Amino acid sequence: MSRFGSTTMWKKLYAWLDERLGLNDLYKATLDRPEPRGNWWNTLGSASLFLFLLQGATGIFLTVYYTPSPDHAYDSITYIMNGVAFGWLIRGIHHWGSSLMVLIVFIHMLRVFVTASYKYPRELTWLIGVGLLLLTMGMGFTGYLLPWNQKAYWATTVGTAIAGSVPVVGEFIMKVLRGSSDLSALTLSRFFSAHIWMLPAALAGLIGVHLYLIIKHGESEFPGRDD
Amino acid sequence: MAGSHHGSAVGYHHISRRDFIKLTTVALGSLMGAVIGLPAIGYLVDPALKAGGKEAWIPLGPLEKFEVGKPTPVTFIRSKVNGWEKTANSYGVFVLRKSDAPTDVMVLSNRCTHLSCRVNWKEEQQAYLCPCHDAAFDINGAVLGGPPPRPLDKYAGENLKVEDGVVHIFFAEG
Structure with missing residues (x-):
């Protein structure tokens, strides 16, 4: 590390912090753990995590101007795009990042399936991953309504109507999703709440468990000829 | 490297x-x-x-409209756009012609310098009275009594002009 010009003072400070926080152990466990020989397909989990953090950061910034009310949702987004410095960039990253995240998470799942990494002792890692995939799609579904334009409105009308086609309880599920019998202010505000609080909280929690399990079990070897 | x-x-x-x-x-x-x-x-x-306030010359009306020696209230509305929200704010001033001379005009803001309530001209008391905390200003805007820290805001000099017989004030949004 002396290569990067650290002085004795910084070393002392680091040692003091390390003694109390266990930084070295943390670094070894998360970033310096032994890996089986892999390839670029093994990086998709990290890519998903990066996209989750990126979506989180840009999403937090979007809430500075976005207003989840039918009166102002569309206008506030128009303002973000045309009125605020770099608003187009922040929203652009969030918009394209969402599609990319669904894509990357899905390919990540395919990789795990193809390399049979879901088998013992990683069954729970896989199951939690399924939960993460569903939550990611939930994020995509709820976020799609927030611009409150025609496309968003009708996509959500159709999406919630599909839930309504479930026998017996469908009508009830649809009303719960919409907060009312039609799309309304209640739908927008509950989708917003789900999009920025409930789903991200669930995602963050499950990502934590997912990562813990990956660190605990290590990455799986690719199956060989005899497997 | x-x-x-x-x-x-x-x-x-x-x-x-x-x-x-x-x-x-x-x-x-x-x-x-x-x-x-x-x-x-x-x-x-x-x-x-x-966030820079908008500035503009506001026409208050032709000189003939204002009786000499008597403050006349004039209100005008300025709209303001904040993000996606447009608001209309109402402002008021008192125009006083001190004499027949077309330049002898004084314009006072009706905003009390204490806590921004709107003052009213009371002819019988010859004073601007504030309904909130009993502030009183004389016809020139000077403090007669009550809590105000300074005289009423005045449009004068560069911020006041009479053009083609119409009184204008230069209004800068705060």
Whole structure:
């Protein structure tokens, strides 16, 4: 590390912090753990995590101007795009990042399936991953309504109507999703709440468990000829 | 990037693969952080950089409309756009012609200098009275009594003109 010009003072400070926080152990466990020989397909989990953090950061910034009310949702987004410095960039990253995240998470799942990494002792890692995939799609579904334009409105009308086609309880599920019998202010505000609080909280929690399990079990070897 | 001064144990001074990866990660990470972080700061502070009040000359009406020696209230509305929200604010002034001379005009804001209530001209008391805390100002805006810290705001000099017989004030939004 002396290569990067650290002085004795910084070393002392680091040692003091390390003694109390266990930084070295943390670094070894998360970033310096032994890996089986892999390839670029093994990086998709990290890519998903990066996209989750990126979506989180840009999403937090979007809430500075976005207003989840039918009166102002569309206008506030128009303002973000045309009125605020770099608003187009922040929203652009969030918009394209969402599609990319669904894509990357899905390919990540395919990789795990193809390399049979879901088998013992990683069954729970896989199951939690399924939960993460569903939550990611939930994020995509709820976020799609927030611009409150025609496309968003009708996509959500159709999406919630599909839930309504479930026998017996469908009508009830649809009303719960919409907060009312039609799309309304209640739908927008509950989708917003789900999009920025409930789903991200669930995602963050499950990502934590997912990562813990990956660190605990290590990455799986690719199956060989005899497997 | 040959680190000869480090006196590497190996004969030649290539940067190690591990250090190269570390360096690249830090460099790319910082670049990505800057690309997102710097615009994000601009995004946050943007409204503060733009918030300059609008300025305009406001016509208050022709001189004939104002009786000499008696303050006449005039109100006007200014609209303001904040983000996606447009608001209309009402403002009021008193126009007083002190004599027949077309330039002998005084315009006072009707906003009490204490806590911004609207003052009213009371002819019988010859004073501007504030309904909120009993402030009183004389016909020239000077404080007669009550809590106000300073006289009523005055449109005079560069902020006041009479053009083609119409009184104008230069209004700058706060």
